[in-house]
Amino acid sequence: MLDAAPIRNDWTRAEAEEIYNKPFMDLLFEAQSVHRQHYDPNQVQKSKLLSIKTGGCAEDCAYCSQSARNGAKLSASKLIEVERVLAEARKAKAGGATRYCMGAAWRSPKDRDMAALEAMIEGVKDLGMETCMTLGMLDDSQVFRLRDAGLDYYNHNIDTSERYYSEIITTRTFADRIDTLNRVREAGMKVCAGGIVGMGEQQMDRIDMILALATLEEHPDSVPVNMLIPMPDTPLADVAKLDPIEFVRTIALARILMPKSHVRLSAGRSDMSDELQAMCFFAGANSIFVGDTLLTADNPEEDKDQMLFDRLGITVMGVGCDGSHSENQSKTCAVSAAENGEVVSA
Numbered sequence: 463m464l465d466a467a468p469i470r471n472d473w474t475r476a477e478a479e480e481i482y483n484k485p486f487m488d489l490l491f492e493a494q495s496v497h498r499q500h501y502d503p504n505q506v507q508k509s510k511l512l513s514i515k516t517g518g519c520a521e522d523c524a525y526c527s528q529s530a531r532n533g534a535k536l537s538a539s540k541l542i543e544v545e546r547v548l549a550e551a552r553k554a555k556a557g558g559a560t561r562y563c564m565g566a567a568w569r570s571p572k573d574r575d576m577a578a579l580e581a582m583i584e585g586v587k588d589l590g591m592e593t594c595m596t597l598g599m600l601d602d603s604q605v606f607r608l609r610d611a612g613l614d615y616y617n618h619n620i621d622t623s624e625r626y627y628s629e630i631i632t633t634r635t636f637a638d639r640i641d642t643l644n645r646v647r648e649a650g651m652k653v654c655a656g657g658i659v660g661m662g663e664q665q666m667d668r669i670d671m672i673l674a675l676a677t678l679e680e681h682p683d684s685v686p687v688n689m690l691i692p693m694p695d696t697p698l699a700d701v702a703k704l705d706p707i708e709f710v711r712t713i714a715l716a717r718i719l720m721p722k723s724h725v726r727l728s729a730g731r732s733d734m735s736d737e738l739q740a741m742c743f744f745a746g747a748n749s750i751f752v753g754d755t756l757l758t759a760d761n762p763e764e765d766k767d768q769m770l771f772d773r774l775g776i777t778v779m780g781v782g783c784d785g786s787h788s789e790n791q792s793k794t795c796a797v798s799a800a801e802n803g804e805v806v807s808a
């Protein structure tokens with residue numbers, strides 16, 4: 463295997479643009495080569511999402527079914543009970559998920575909710591799963607409480623480029639997002655940060671979004687790349703569909719600029735062919751959300767994903783594989799996958 467290229471945080475816009483616009487075959491080859499320097503290319507990590515508080519959100523994110531300002535018909539629910547979360551997490555573990563992500567439709571959590579959130583984290587960790595939460599903006603005391611409860615990852619997306627951001631959200635700024643990400647990182651938790659493509663942005667916005675993540679002081683450990691799911695009644699319900707090749711280019715750019723991060727082929731898989739998903743894995747995506755629902759939107763059924771994994775010879779990545787590709791880690795990851803009861807294809 464070739465020596466891995468050094469991890470860089472000083473990528474320039476010109477470099478990112480050049481990579482993104484390479485002839486497609488050259489781009490895919492480079493992305494796959496970088497991918498192999500850090501990860502087993504035949505392993506994909508499975509995360510499961512649960513909406514722990516749905517709808518009625520005060521923010522105005524133009525893509526979101528849960529914003530009270532969007533006129534979407536979704537009714538607001540309360541924070542769900544800890545026991546319900548743990549029952550769902552047990553099911554997710556039995557289905558092979560190694561990371562459990564809990565999402566709330568909040569601008570930021572209220573202090574009165576913190577004790578329940580801590581209990582959810584502790585309970586899911588006791589099941590042996592990695593924990594992730596996405597709750598909106600956090601202040602310092604909330605970051606410390608979540609960390610001390612054992613939260614592994616915090617998801618907070620920059621969503622798009624700084625330039626396009628105000629077309630999509632006006633109730634909080636790009637800088638607010640970066641502040642929360644810095645707080646999470648400084649407190650020692652792992653950062654999950656990505657965005658959405660297909661929101662009517664220009665190509666340069668897709669490039670700048672990935673560049674913004676790749677030039678953070680430390681790369682996010684996890685980079686979800688969502689294809690917009692156009693939700694009824696939202697301002698983006700009728701936005702023009704993005705060329706899927708542009709989506710694959712965005713994944714490849716993320717993989718090349720952030721070689722050790724998990725790049726997640728996130729929302730939008732229900733509308734993707736098996737072949738498009740396979741191309742995304744080839745471009746360096748190595749994580750997915752499993753289960754038939756994301757937060758409010760559809761996702762492929764688990765047996766459909768398993769059929770795809772079997773056809774592609776993909777096995778499930780275990781807990782703790784972080785891109786430090788070595789023979790030992792590769793073995794650990796494979797053993798964990800087998801422990802998950804997954805079918806290992808020949």
Ligand code: SAM
Nearest residue numbers: 525566567568596597598619688689690691729
């Ligand atoms: N309320 C919290 C927040 O916004 O920070 C957490 C939940 S929020 C739903 C998490 C992320 O899901 C968003 O930042 C966005 O990137 C993604 N998302 C939401 N709706 C989406 C859609 N319709 N299509 C694709 N991605 C979406």
Ligand code: DTB
Nearest residue numbers: 565596686728729756757758759
């Ligand atoms: C992320 O980047 N994508 C997930 C997760 N982080 C929280 C959410 C996708 C939501 C898709 C729309 C929905 O289910 O409402």
Ligand code: SF4
Nearest residue numbers: 519521523526529567
């Ligand atoms: Fe609220 Fe998050 Fe949806 Fe924005 S993305 S409206 S903050 S739930």
